[in-house]
Amino acid sequence: MSTPPDNPDNPGHPDEPARSGPPRYTPPGGHDRARDGHGQQHDPAPAPPQLKRLLGLTVASGALYAALGVVVTVIYATMDFAAMYQRMGVPAEDAGQIGTMVEQMRGISIASGVIGLVVLVGLYVMEYVFLSKGANWARILGIVLAILSAVGFLGNLFGFWLYGQWAIVLIGLGIAFIAVNIAWLVTAFRAPLRDWFTAQHYTR
Template sequence: MSNPYPQQPEGARGGPPQYQATGDQYGAGHGGGHPGAEPPEVKRLLTLTLVSAAVYLLNDIVGLIVSTTADTTAMYREMGLSPDQIAAAEQTAGVATVTGIVMLVIALGLYALVYVFLKKGKNWARVLGIVLSILSVVGTLIGLLGAMAYGGLGIVLLILGLLLVVVNVLWLVTAFKAPVKHWFAPRRMA
């Protein structure tokens, strides 16, 4: 008996070749089209995204509390500012608080965007996460310079800031690991 499907060896179950419907209309499946199971590093990246968001939220809440309850007038005097400069700085405090809350909401929205689309296997979400993590590390390190000006709660800000830097560096290391890069890499058409 001859096999009408030459790509199957003799004796194989008859019928046309079977294809897996795991990809989108262009043949790309989950993870940018990377075949196989999701590597454990991708789950770690998702977990680090949530941890980073939580630490960021906590750090910002403490920062808002510190900035609204601190005796800024005395702090500005110690810094050597003139009375006019102190008055101008205190007038902007309310605007700074509102701006801080708006920035917090935007940042949490970006965390959600990155998390949701990382979960869907979108490489652009990994790239966006990389950019945002780098900006977060740089911004947090700059912010740490002024944390001690707030006294006791400044120590809390310092600890949370350092924790945020560590989590984001771990996120970056994980995002650049070979299994993660390959999982999110777009599939090339042959």
Template sequence: MTTSSPQTPGDAPGPHSGPGGPGPGGMPYYQPTQDQYGRSTRGAPPPQHARLLKLTLASAGFYLLNLVVSLIVTSTVDLTGVYENLGFTPEQAQMAASQASGSMLGTSITAVIALGLYALIYTGLKKGRNWARILGIIFAIVSIIGSLFGIAGSLIFGGWAVVLIALTVAVLIVDILWLITAFKAPVRAWFTHRP
């Protein structure tokens, strides 16, 4: 007659071992992506999530810096001369220069709205909201398109062109990196997870 050695709970896998079933010592075993009741949860954010937050802050910083430099350029450059060099008549150049100088209020309002949107997206991303990732993707694409036009537009400002182009290229690089990070599989999966 053979005797089997006694087994302790958890020594051999049973029908309920594994996720949600008994683990070593009869204690419940939970996956890191499950709550205490065995329901699926999101889990910790992937490392790329922190990078996405940093890139969001970098994009906002470069946007603000680019805005400040653009305001300095438009207030120090002879816009009438710039427009005349583009082929405008002196009257047209004077009118275009006064309109460009008078748009400071509009630029300030746009800046406040844009920075508010950056704050909204950053807060949503930090909380893991997928709508914030989607909104960020839309604004990054719009920013990339605007940056490409901005590089061409910067050429008319003479000596300031190098500074403006460098800032625009920095914004372009940050936005491209932001998009790449936002579309990475771990980030996308974490943001789109539905418990």
């Protein structure tokens, strides 16, 4: 009785094909699936077209905020505060004293305003970068900024007339800023963009 020849690539199992390495697991759907930071397979969904609109509104909101900040800084640098308080109904003598006190602090007010403007513009830049990467926390940050800034400007909108010749500029920029932020919120809360952000699980 003869013995079948051994398979040199698979000794002891002559009838099985040779294996060149450990067994490989091929997941359903193909071989080109990405892996997340935990080594799990993950297929990132493509961004919906609404993301481009959201990013554009982010740029518009940041630009309008910067413009408002620049105008307010120029106002503080050039404003006759005594005249402004007189327009508020303060008697001329008292308005002059208050105006003098405010003008003595003009430099501090301008410096704090510029610092605040730089910080907020930096937040807008960070928000834009991470929105484009699908980070849901950036969308939440944008929601908070849009609500707080829009409500803040809405509360000050009717006080802009105190700034004399700058009133029309401030009111126009303020209305545009509020409108852009409302459009941003509507876009951020609507599907499918909302669902895309919540499904990204951004980790970097």
